[in-house]
Amino acid sequence: MSATGNRQVSRECLDLNLMFLKLGSIFPLDKVSSSTWINILYKGYTTFTVGLFFSVSAAAPLFIICADYTLQDGIEVMSILLTQIRSGMKLITFIIYKKEIQNLILSLYKNFFIHGRNLSAEETSVVRETIDYTRKMTLGYIILYCTTALSMILHPLTFTPTDLEQESAFNQTARPQSSRPIPFKSWYPNWDITKSPQYEIEYLAQATLTALEAWCLACIDTFCVALMIYAGCQFDLLGLALKNMNKGLKFDIGAYQKRKKGSYRIKILTLNDNLRLSVITENVGNKPHTNLKEINRWSTSDVTVLQNSVVQFGWEDEDQRPSTVKPCTQDEIEAMMYIKKCIEHHHSLLIYVADMNTAFSTMFFVVFLTASILICLLGFQVIVMPPSGLMFIRVLLHSLCTVFELGFFCWYGSEVMHKSERVYQDAYESEWQDLSSGAKQFICMIIMRAQRPAAVRAGLFGDICLPTFTTLLKNAYSYLALLQQLHGGGA
């Protein structure tokens, strides 16, 4: 009962995110549901989303190339173009790197269990806490994005007639129904936006895309961040396992009892043909181990001293084990097995982070590359625009979303780095001084590897962490100040 319950905990961790991804037509796993024709329909849904995205997004570059516009409009369309580039990158990543993402999800489920056993109560509570936190964070982020999308869709409806008349005076087209605005300025060849069916079609297309895109982006961002949060949680579990090694060993003693048979090794020291001693290495001070072949026993340090010296004796091993472990008492064997499992877990976590890098590195690179410029352009719009009406709120929300998204990634990327580094401190905090020297070597290797943090990388930008966030914001501010100077100086 508890076994399935525990396995279920790991399955639960991504269920909300996967459900949202399913709604957004970018479900990473192959089978959406059991019946095949729903799967086919879903593929159609995905194709529709991609097609709509590209057809509507093409309007922005066409506008820049072919239409006339003021500086402000140009900046607005540039910012939309940059947003579309980033969203396109994210959508494409989820479609192209589907296999890698599936692997990530499956290994995430597996990595919750360190010793092939179920989670203890403490570990379960840690995991549950993380799951609740991730869910809250997902919902909050999606709500933010939906609000932004709503403001984008609705803002043309609040366009006041006074502005319209001014615009019509400029354009010298004195039509009773002057050009009604649509959410994003666009230009298509042979497509007059002022005529009636075209206006509605375009408005509908842009509104649908905005809604879909906002949903997809929010889901993608929260999915990536959820993967990072759970990776951090698993590093925490590893740290707990290392810190509580004594408690964990007692917990596992049942599991290891079965492996008692045949796990003792005896080295035979051949000094000459007459004298063969079997040497059982043991710690001085522990309870003596009673499986002996000969009466003469040497202490640990004798043997290791002889090994450290330049002479090599004729060692014969009784059973040919490939491992270089020299076990002595049962406790020490178990301790070393425990630590070995921890090392394997550490290794699989590091592989997981490396896989995440393969899948998402390009996406993060594009996001971070365009981030500074986008924040600069949006910030400029916020400064220049009069603070009234839904347009201002839309631009404000858009810039808030961009900064928040960047900070989101950087914060949780930073968390992953710090938690993976914490492993070395947890290894040091375990009761290593009571272990055998072989186990101590293991601990030393864990500390050495864990000192290099496992970081999610953003392509050529380096690691995703909070100092990167600071740098990007500082750059954005410099560009903004420059743009303001140009605009203020020019006008």
Place this chain on the structure above:
Amino acid sequence: MYKFRLHGLVADMWPLIRIMQMTGFFLLDYHEDMSFGWTSIRAGYAGSISGLMVIQFALIFINLMKQSDDVNDLTANTITVLFFVHSLVKFFYFALRRGKFYRTLATWNNANSHPLFSENHSRHHATAVGSMRRLVMYVGIGIIISGFAWTIITFVGDSVHEIPDPENANETIFEEVPRLMLRSWYPWNALSGGGYVVSFVIQILWLFLALSHAMMMDTMFCCWLIYTCQQLVHLKEIMKPLMELSASLDTLVPHSAELFRAVSATTNNPITSGDGDGIRAIYSNQHDFSNFRLNTGALANINSGSVGPNGLTKKQEVLVRSAIKYWVERHKHVVRFVSNIGDTYGSALLLHMLISTVTLTLLAYQATKIEAANVYACTVIGYLVYTLAQVFLFCFFGNRLIEESSSVMEAAYSCQWYDGSEEAKTFIQIVCQQCQKAMSISGAKFFTVSLDLFASVLGAVVTYFMVLVQLN
């Protein structure tokens, strides 16, 4: 029942804690009489001081809003406001995070000890306490000097400010303002008479309290770092005697030199022989050989007897092992302490750096308007020096922590670990590995507190100043 005992870190930092209690921090613990009556009196005292701080700060802010037309006034008032925001932020940060501060102060209440190293430990402990008290004294003197300098400079020069002439919009006239330390708005007439005296008294009290609020918390942080550094120095110093002690524990290679000599003595024998007479060929020295006690059954007495292989009693073996354990436990304690400190104070450092960045930018701008060595120049330079000194204080000690913690590895390597026992060698190995990564305090993970941070801040100020001078 809460029994008041002055021990651990609280006892070492007692003068600082008393000063903090007197200046109104919400440090309601650590008193002998913790009855409800006294606690509520103390809470009331702290609350009233916080009220005074907030109200006066609000009055300064109101003055800023009122005088926001003139750019010069606006900049000057903004700098003052930002300067004293530190005090408010630190005060309320402490009030909100009291629990973490108490926990950090209680970290050293149960420190382990070992008879072999207690003398060294007490010596370093005394050094730490001395340094901490000296630091508190210097900071206190600095605060008093700054307060007095501020008051004195108020009485130098004309206490006026420029406003546009009400009659002639193009010219400015000088309007008198009250000769007070801080430009603040009062609901009464503060220009002369009773109102002036009341305002002056309030301001002088407020000034000293605000300066001490800002600096005392940073001083507490620096005291923690001083203590940590001394503990690390203690650990480094006892490494060598520890190794020498363990060298006499159970190595059966009598002496490294003899081992190497023995090897080179066998000239023609191939060293890596598996033919079995290796041991007799190498260890020709009868003294060496007898240590292995091949022929006797004396080995059987290792665990039960009182004499070990090298003549050390069981008690001595246990002593050495416990010495290693003491070292490791003490080091773990220090690591925990540092992570507590970072946990407690990291966000406060982040807020401090954010506010300081803005303040220094504005100060750089103000500095470009200095024409002569007048009162204005003195005040701007005073603000600059004080702000930079605040940043320097914690950067200096943060850097010292980084250096001390990374030098533990060097100390571990430089002691004669090769003579030590196996257990000592693996202990050294793990310690070296652990200490390769220096312990540092981070400002809520955004930056590391070190002299690099100070250098970058200073560089940024100089850059802004140069750019602004060019633009003028």
